[in-house]
Each structure stands twice: as structure tokens, then as C-alpha cells.
Amino acid sequence: MTALDYETKQLAYQGAPVVVREDLVEAHRRAWRRIAEPGTWWTGEQRVAIAAETRNALSCSLCRERKQALSPNAVEGEHQSLGGLPAPVVDVIHRVRTDPGRLSKRWFEQIRAAGVGDAEYVETISVVVTLTSIDFFCRAIGTAAHPLPAPVAGEPARHRPQGARPEGAWVPMIAHANATGPEADLYGVHRYPNVGRALSLVPDEVRGLVDLMTAQYMPVHQVARASDDPGRAIDRAQMELIAGRVSALNECFY
Secondary structure, three states: OOHHHHHHHOOOOOOOOOOOOHHHHHHHHHHHHHHHOOOOOOOHHHHHHHHHHHHHHHHOHHHHHHHHOOOHHHOOOOOOOOOOOOHHHHHHHHHHHHOHHHOOHHHHHHHHHOOOOHHHHHHHHHHHHHHHHHHHHHHHHOOOOOOOOOOOOOOOOOOOOOOEEOOOOOOOEEOHHHOOHHHOOOOOOOOOOHHHHOOOOOHHHHHHHHHHHHHHOOOHHHHOOOOOOOOOOOOHHHHHHHHHHHHHHOOOOO
């Protein structure tokens, strides 16, 4: 057993005030492993740093001031960061974590001009979303957030899929017809909506979030079939009511 194997096995919910399904535990362990390992454009060390910065964003005074302002652009200053990541990447992490409803194409273009690659941007968002979703799960069931994993050494794969094309979004995406070669497995026989293809410039991040989604929500193929029983403790109507309310509170513009 490697150190990472041992570490991820420690991610558990034995002390939780509720019973946590084993498939959720295993999905969270796999997500923790993905954060620790080298990705497509970031090293394991950088990915863990992104996760740590995601938590740190909640205590950033600049983010709090911007959140209260009529426009985030009305407040200038520097983020209170942990160091170790470029300032534009820190801005992506903090903005996505604390005020995602007011991101703009102009802001994205400024981030790109500051040196953040479009695929690096996508992978950063994926780590932020993964970490945040599991942290909120812990908060919801009344347990402490898990310690971050130790990073795994190694180089990023740096694989840019040939099938990624501009489709009117801020970053290129892979259409169903272009999911071929190494990406042939990406969607399978299912029709993914745009929100499911948003991270496809970095295909492994789609695979990872689908794995997490299957446990925390339901398998992709069941989403469009409202009559399907997802096999959860609450029924589909109750699940969608909660999902809709959470989206509204988070100002999800999608």
C-alpha cells in the first residue's frame, strides 16, 4: 500500500451523526486521490495548492469586500493568498469560490492575458469544484473537512484533445461527434448537456466529476429521465427541489 493509498483510506465518516453510503465514501476517496496526483496541466503539488487556496478564499478580505460591492470591479486590491500560485490563478480560485455568479467574459480575457492557459483555467475550476463539493458535504452532515492529501510527484500529462473546438463558450469544448480517439469513452452513448461538456478541454476532469456526480447525485443517463428511481433516501422530486434551491441561492447563471 502506498502512502497515498493509506492516506485516502483514512478519509471516512465513522464519526458522522448520519450513516454515509459506502459508494459516497469511495467516490470521495477517489476524488482526494485525483487532487493529489499530477493532472493534465498542473502537478500534484499545484493541485493540492489550488485546493488549499480554495479553502483560504473564504477568509480573504478582498473577496468579502467585492462580494458586498455593487460590482466586483469596483474594489481593487490583492487577495490574501497562501503563496505558491501565480496571482492570476489565485484570482480565478477566489472568484470562482466566493462570487461565481458575477464572472464575466471580460474578466476571463484578462485572466488569459495575464498568462493563464485556457486548459489550466478549466483544470483549476475542476479542482475548486471537487474540493468545494466535498467540503460542503462534510459541513452538511456535521463533520470536519478532511485534511488535504500530500501531493504525488510527477509531471502533468499535458494532453490537449484534438476534438476540442470553439462553440461559443469561453473555452473550447468537445462535441459529441468529436469525442474520438483517446476521448471516445468520454460521453459513451449519452447526450451530455453543455454543463456536462464544460470541462471537456481537459477530459480527465470530466471523467472525475462524472464519477463524483454519480455518487452525490445520480448517473448521467438517469438525469434526463425524471421517472427513474435514483435509489436514494429521498425521491427524485425532492432531490430536484433541493438542487433548484441550492442553484438559486448560489446564483447559478446556467
